[in-house]
Amino acid sequence: MHTDFDRCVRAVQSKDARFDGWFFTAVLTTRIYCRPSCPVVPPKPANMRFYPSAAAAQQAGFRACKRCRPDASPGSPQWNERADLVARAMRLIGDGTVDREGVPGLAARLGYSTRQVERQLLAELGAGPLALARAQRAQTARILIETSALPMADIAFAAGFASIRTFNETVREVFALTPTELRERAGRGKPPAAPGSLTLRLPFRAPLTPGNLFGLLAATAVPGVEEWRDGAYHRTLRLPYGHGTVSLAPRPDHIECRLSLTDQRDLAGAISRCRRLLDLDADPEAVDGLLRTDPRLAPLVDKAPGRRVPRTVDPEEFALRAVLGQQVSTAAARTLAARLVTAHGEPLQTPVGGLTHLFPTSEALAALDPAALAMPAGRRATVVRTVRALASGELALGVGSDWGRARARLAELPGIGPWTAELIAMRALGDPDAFLPTDLGVRRAAARAELPATPAALTRHAAAWRPWRAYAVQYLWSSDDHAAARMPND
Structure with a gap:
């Protein structure tokens, strides 16, 4: 959709949240990229550029908007609707495959060469698998910075960064704030996070009728693994680095997600699996x-x-x-x-x-x-x-x-x-x-x-x-x- 300039301009000018995650709007004058529904006054069309992914916008030198937080928008619905190479690759990247196995591991799982995978992702998304995984690491880091009390060094490695220096540079580049500034900005007026637990808001495209989702999960819950309790669906999670538990509760404009993980490196994969469970994209x-x-x-x-x-x-x-x-x-x-x-x-x-x-x-x-x-x-x-x-x-x-x-x-x-x-x-x-x-x-x-x-x-x-x-x-x-x-x- 990002190639249809006029349609994208109309979506931005009307602040249409239905297109959040479909494309990203970059503003040449501010060097910021936003989601289509950003609440700020829309820029002039001549100053707009459109990208198919946050990674592509970041690679072009734009940073994430602090108001609309485009990295937290619902994911593109295409990756769960399609069965082609690009969609399969995006699902695997979302599950953390590149961080765990590298691009060769991703290509091996897909049954293609590394060069073929990189070429197709670049052609459709404007970014290769490493850049897409880097954008996801930045999003994971932001979540941990804002919702946990973990030391920054622990967050860096939990988010998948190879070094604290790379972590610091990426956070500053993507969010125009240091990790400490990001935590201070998010923590104003909020109670301290409970140790070992993360509380997140999982966005979705409205409307959402949750009855059949949670009704079926509760009706078929396997004792010991799942349960419905206190207005939320709870279950255990088997993850690549360890295990965890999650509770998911419907709210008017988001799903409240409470995660407890034995290894924080599993955060991005756990979020991806919860979103997939509830079909939130x-x-x-x-x-x-x-x-x-x-x-x-x-x-x-x-x-x-x-x-x-x-x-x-x-x-x-x-x-x-x-x-x-x-x-x-x-x-x-x-x-x-x-x-x-x-x-x-x-x-x-x-x-x-x-x-x-x-x-x-x-x-x-x-x-x-x-x-x-x-x-x-x-x-x-x-x-x-x-x-x-x-x-x-x-x-x-x-x-x-x-x-x-x-x-x-x-x-x-x-x-x-x-x-x-x-x-x-x-x-x-x-x-x-x-x-x-x-x-x-x-x-x-x-x-x-x-x-x-x-x-x-x-x-x-x-x-x-x-x-x-x-x-x-x-x-x-x-x-x-x-x-x-x-x-x-x-």
Whole structure:
């Protein structure tokens, strides 16, 4: 979008928050870059330049605006909507792959050469993987500076900087403030941060209807790993450098996120996973605008616009839970998963509320005795096959995985049918066009809305909803009166 100069100017002049994260506005006279909705008086169009990423603006010599804090805007919805190389690379960069494995590691995960990855990112985003990772490190550093009491040296290494000098230089260059000045500016009038805990505001594009998000997470919560308590969803997190716990609570203009991490280097990845879980980078105007063109679906959209697709913080975990939940009730699926957690999960040294364990990894379950699973023999075999495919890497479901390849591998696993494969594609892979025409809840809702009720006819009709069929499923599911479709009660 950044190449459409006139459209960008109109968005800036109208302070349209819908375009925050889509592009960044740089002002030649001040050498500052902003989000489109910046509250300051818009500059003259002749003084505006537009960039597709904060990293590109930084590379061009602009610093972040202190008023609108463009680095804190919602991420571009493109990276969760697309399955191409650039989108996969951006999801991996957001998860911290470049900081942990370098650009060669990123390229290896994508299955391309380093040169190909750099060329495509530079062409579309105006910055290569190192610059994009540097912009993320600056954002992580700002969050830690403003929300924690950690010493600056600890923050530098937690944010991924190789040295304190580089940390200081980057913060000054990006924010035009030293780290100490940034902390003093943010700390005025705020109580001191609780040790070991970070409280963040996760932005999103309005509107957002949170009922189906938190209702489903609460209804399917696995004891020991997840719980709904005190108006928030809580869960444990398995992260590259350690583990943590998070609570997520909906607020009118943001999601309140409270994180506790054993290693602060996991902050950027933890935030990325929480945003992905709640689909916070979605573009509801685009989604709802298309779905409203169907007169049968429009009343459901108008009743509660801005529904998101609940996803996951751990794709492998979700795949195993989806297989465990085949052909059984939600309560039975929770019980089966809870037994696996108790027997094979990693206990937390310090439990938090009802959070006692990390969900077991596929490697930990690889030696699982099928006889220990209280389910029919055929489904036991499916669980074992899925565990082994995940543990061996034959089935890759990570944020940088190839959606088409993952779908094909799921289809090859005996015992995994189209319903399970599409559910995994929707919530683990994050495919916004995943569709469940055979789902009983979808078929019932379709009949109530006078949509075709048979799977084949509904699939043909739903072609007009592409590429947002996963969102149409949320609207259909939420039309039923069940706990997973509404905000949970404590």
